[in-house]
Amino acid sequence: MTTRRAVITGTGHYLPERVVENSWFEDKLDTSDEWIRTRTGIERRHFAAEGETTGDLGIRAGRAALDKAGLRPEDLDGIVLATSTPDLTFPAVATIVQSGLGMTRGFAFDVQAVCAGFVFALANADALIRSGQADRLLVIGSETFSRIMDWSDRSTCVLFGDGAGAVVLEAQEGKGDNSDRGILACDMNSDGQYRELLYVDGGVSTTGTAGQLRMQGNLVFRHAVEKLTKTAHAALDKAGLAPADVDWLVPHQANLRIISATAQKMGLPMEKVVLTVADHGNTSAASIPLALSVANDEGRFKPGDLLVTEAIGGGLSWGSAILRW
Template sequence: MTRRSVIRGTGHYLPERIVENSWFEGQLETTDEWIRSRTGIERRHFAAEGQNTSHLAIRAARAALDRAGLTAADIDGIVLATSTPDFTFPAVATMVQAGLGMSRGFAYDVQAVCAGFVFALANADAMIQARQADRILVIGAETFSRIMDWTDRGTCVLFGDGAGAVILEAQEGAGTSDDRGILSSDLNSDGTYRDLLYVDGGVSSTGTAGQLRMQGNLVFRHAVEKLAKTAHTALDKAGLTGADVDWLVPHQANMRIITATAQRMQLPMEKVVLTVADHGNTSAASIPLALSVADGEGRFKPGQLIVTEAIGGGLSWGSVVLRW
C-alpha cells in the first residue's frame, strides 16, 4: 500500500469589489477591448481597505472545511502560498491558524509567486507521505492590488485579489497511477531570469513594499515553453501521458498563455478550467480558486486525472498531477 494525499475539500473567497475593465479607461490610456483581446480578462476583484491577505485566506479555509464536512480541529497543519503577506512576519498561515481557532499543529508560508500554490501542494504532499500530518490545509491567497503601479497599463490591468484552499487528506492507495490523490509533482526555478518578473522593493533593499515590474513578452515565451514541459515531466513521473488527462487546471495568467500551453499539450480547450475572465491573475490563489469553482460546479468526477501547472517570478515553475 502507498500513502496518498487526496483532496478532501475545496473552497475559495473573492472580495466583494468587482472591477470591470471599463474602470481602467478612466485611469489609463487603455480600453476594455484592448485588455480583453490581449489577456482574456474582463473583470477582477480588489480587496477593500483594511482587508488583508489573511482575511481572504481565512474565508477560503472556512469554505473548504465546510465543503469537506470538517472543522479546524481536524487539521494538522497549514501551508499557505503568498507573495503579498500582511506583514514581513509572522507568516500569514499563522494568522489563518489563529483565525480558525487552531491551537495545535504547524503553519507556515511558501513564496514562489504565481507558482506558489503548486510548490505548497507538493510540499504538503511530501509531509503527508512522511507521516508528519494526516490532513493539511493548503491555501493560495493574494492581494496583488497593493503592489500595482497604476500608471503601467501592461501590468496593473492583469492582476486581482482572492484566495483558494484545498484540504489534503492521507489515504491508502495501491501504489499505481490509478490511485486517487497526488501522483507526482515537478518543481523548477532559475534565478538567472529574476529580472523578468519582480517587485522593486523589499525589507533588506529599499525598506518598502515596492511595485510589480514585468517584461511581458519574455515572460510569455518562457511560460509557454516551461509550462508544457513541466506538465509532461510530471505525467512521465506518474507513468501517464497527455492522452490520460481529463482536466488541465492552469495558473490563470492570461488567455493567450493558457491556450498556447493547452495546444502544446494537445489538449482541447473543453478540458481546460478557465476563470481568468472573471478573476484576472490572482497569482498563487489562481489554481486553488479554479479548482474550487470547478469543484463547486460538479465538473470533476471521481477518478478523473487533473494536471495543475504554474509559472511565476524567480523564475519558478512546476506542476502537480492528481487523481480526483
C-alpha cells in the same frame, strides 16, 4: 504494497466583494476594455477592500474548504499557505489564518514562489503526508496583488486581482500505482537568472518598502509556454501517464493566450481546460486553488478524473502537479 496518498477532500474559495470591470481603467490609462480582453482574456477582477488583508481572504477560503470536507480546524495537523503579498514581514500569514480559524494545534507556514506558489505548497504538503508527518493539511493560496500595483503601468496593473483558494488534503491508502486517488506526482523548477523578468522593486533588506510589480511581459510569455508544457510532461512522466490520459488541465490563470498555447502544445482541447481568468484576472498563488474550487462547485470533476495543474511566476519559478480526483 500500499502507499499513503494526499487526497483532496474539500475545496473552498473567497473573492472580495469589489468587482472591477475593464472599463474602470479607461479613464485612468491609455487602454480600453477591448485592448485588455484581446491581449489577456480578462474581463474583470476583484480588489480587496480597505483593511481587508491576505490573511482575511485566506481565512474565508480555508473555512469554506473545511466545511466541504466536513472537518473542524482542530482536525488539521497543519496549514501551508502560498503568497507573495503577506500581511506582515513576519509572522507567516499561515499563522494568522491558523488563529483566525481557531486552530491551536499543529503547525502553519508560508511558501513563496509567486504565481507557482500553490503548486510548490501542494508539493510540500504532499511530501508531509506521504512521510507520515501529517494526516490532514489545509493548503491555501491567498493574494492581495492590488496592493503592489503601479497604477500608471497599463501593461501590468490591468492583469492582476485579489482572492484566495484552498484545498483540504487527507491521507488515504492507495495501491501505489497511477490509478490511486490523490496527488500522483509533482515537478518543481526555478532559475534565478531570469528574476528581472518579473519582480517587485522593494523589500525589507533593499528599499524597506513593499515596492511595486515590474514585468517584461513579452519575455515572460515566451518562457511561460515552453516551461509550462515541459513541466506538465515531466510530472506526467513521473506518474507514468501521458497527455491522452488527462481529463482536466487546471492552469495558472494569468493570460488566456498562454493557457491556449500551452493546451495546444499538450494536445488538449479547450473543452478540457478550466478557465476563470475572465472573471478573476491573475490572482498569482490563489489562481489554481480558486479555479479548482469554482470547477468543483460546478460539478465538473468526477471521481477518478485526472487533473494537471501547472504554473509559472517570478523567480522564474514553475512547476506542476498531477492528481486524481
